[in-house]
Amino acid sequence: MVLKGIDLLPPVVSTKQALSLYKKVAQIKTSIGKLNSELDHSIVNDQLIQILSLRESVQSTRIEGTQVTFADMIDEATKKNKSSEVTEVENYQKALARGIERIHNGYPISTRLILELHKILMENETRGTTSSSGEFRKIQNFIGPTGRIEDAVYIPVDANLIGNYMTNWEYYVNSTTHSSFNKEIDENTQHLLDENTDPLIKTAILHAQFESIHPFLDGNGRLGRILIVLSTMQDGLIEKPVFFVSEELEKERIRYYNKLNGVRGEDPEWFEWIDFFLDACQRMSDNMLNKLENINDLATHGLKSINREGHINNIWFSTFNQPFVTVQEVATKLNISVATARKGLNTLADLKLLDFDKSKTKNRVYVNYDLINLL
The missing domain is CATH 1.10.10.10 (Winged helix-like DNA-binding domain superfamily/Winged helix DNA-binding domain)
Known part of the structure; x- marks a missing residue:
């Protein structure tokens, strides 16, 4: 059975599921608090941001099948004619940096910003360059193992509905009430994850919804993962732009895509996706803390050796x-x-x-x- 389309936001989960999610969020925020503190006291704080963004750029592009590694980025660092995959990573890093700059300067996450970042992603003759750079698609697209729509796993919303869906998405992301949010629920058994829900849960939702709208012919996955970083910054979840979860998603690529597919169609499983995303965030926070501690030790060791x-x-x-x-x-x-x-x-x-x-x-x-x- 082919999945088609997606409901407008906000999503609905059971009351029991909501309690489970909020309990998990509380644990993750303890780790994020430690991460914020570690970043504040790191002797290589500012230096790390760029290299961590490069790491994120490599991992995010690898999710979509590229084979580029850190070693490739080193080997081609001084080359004038770089491979298309290395250029794709560099484009991702540029788009991420532009998005971070915009959020720092008070710009909201908006359609205008999304189109700007998409154009950067598609620069320099990389994969998808000819796919309407910086423009929402005007034709139907699909996700599947072949180039035939008959083999599609998921068919996103019609091109003429993208505007409505992105308006709904944009208001939700920016915690602003919109008429499209009206949903009837059974308050005894159901919980509406509305525009004022916890920022971490909302980040999970906005990523999945963006991927499911699939507003571009190409680059949706890469841009959707950049939006995870920007959302956590805009909502003040983390003080530095280091909420890089792509490494954890790449480790479980098949499960990642399966859980995303689960929120689509007529019977969306939002709890399953959000729960999976929160687990990835917990692992990311714990791993990032460990990395920062080891990196600070390395920096200190270097200073002692230099003396x-x-x-x-x-x-x-x-x-x-x-x-x-x-x-x-x-x-x-x-x-x-x-x-x-x-x-x-x-x-x-x-x-x-x-x-x-x-x-x-x-x-x-x-x-x-x-x-x-x-x-």
């Missing part, structure tokens, strides 16, 4: 922002001479804090492999 004042400390910290760098990149980023950058990087390599390909004499890429392993 001196000067630019070299800033050069060391810069590798936590970008774990594969060239002399010129460090010189430009830190506003120091090329000679100073080269000397500092070579010193860090002598201390075995960084590595580089010793067969190369030009355009050397210095790599912080210890950081990459921790990530």
Whole structure:
């Protein structure tokens, strides 16, 4: 049986299911509180944001079948002609950065922002470039194992209904009442997860709903996962843009898609999806805390090994922002001479804090492999 379409928001769950979800949310928020505290006290706080966003960019694109890895990003860091998959990761990172910038500047999550980010995702001749970049689809699309609609697993809403569904979605995301929210429920046995529901639950809902509306011909998955990060920032769930759950979703890719399919059609299973998403968030928070602790230990170890004042400390910290760098990149980023950058990087390599390909004499890429392993 082919699933078709999706109900407008907000979704309904049983009262018992709602209590279970809110109990799980309380546990996750304890971990998120610790994560916020750890980020505040990290000596490499600012440097980590970019590298964690790169990690998210790699994992999110891998969910959709690309094979790009951190190693690929290192190998192609200095190349002018990069593979389409590496370019796709870079596009994702640019779109994520633009979205974070917009939210920081007080922009709401809106159709206008979504179209802007989609255009960035589709740049530079990557997968889906020709699929109406920055525009909602004007034709029917479908999700399935082949290019034939007859084999579809899910058929999203008609193109002419996208505007109505996205309006409903946008009001819900921004916690603003809308006439389309009116639903009759049995208050004794049912619970409406309305626009004022817990931000973590709402993030789960807005992601699944966006994926199910499937407003673009391509790029819906990647953009939908960017919206997870932006939503947690907009709702103040986490202070830094590090709510990167794609790694956990990628580990259970088949289950992820199955649970998303579950909210579609005439009998949506919203509890099953939200419960799955919250479990992924719990694992992400716990893993992120562990990573931050280990990364801080690595940074401190490096400072002790350096054991001196000067630019070299800033050069060391810069590798936590970008774990594969060239002399010129460090010189430009830190506003120091090329000679100073080269000397500092070579010193860090002598201390075995960084590595580089010793067969190369030009355009050397210095790599912080210890950081990459921790990530």
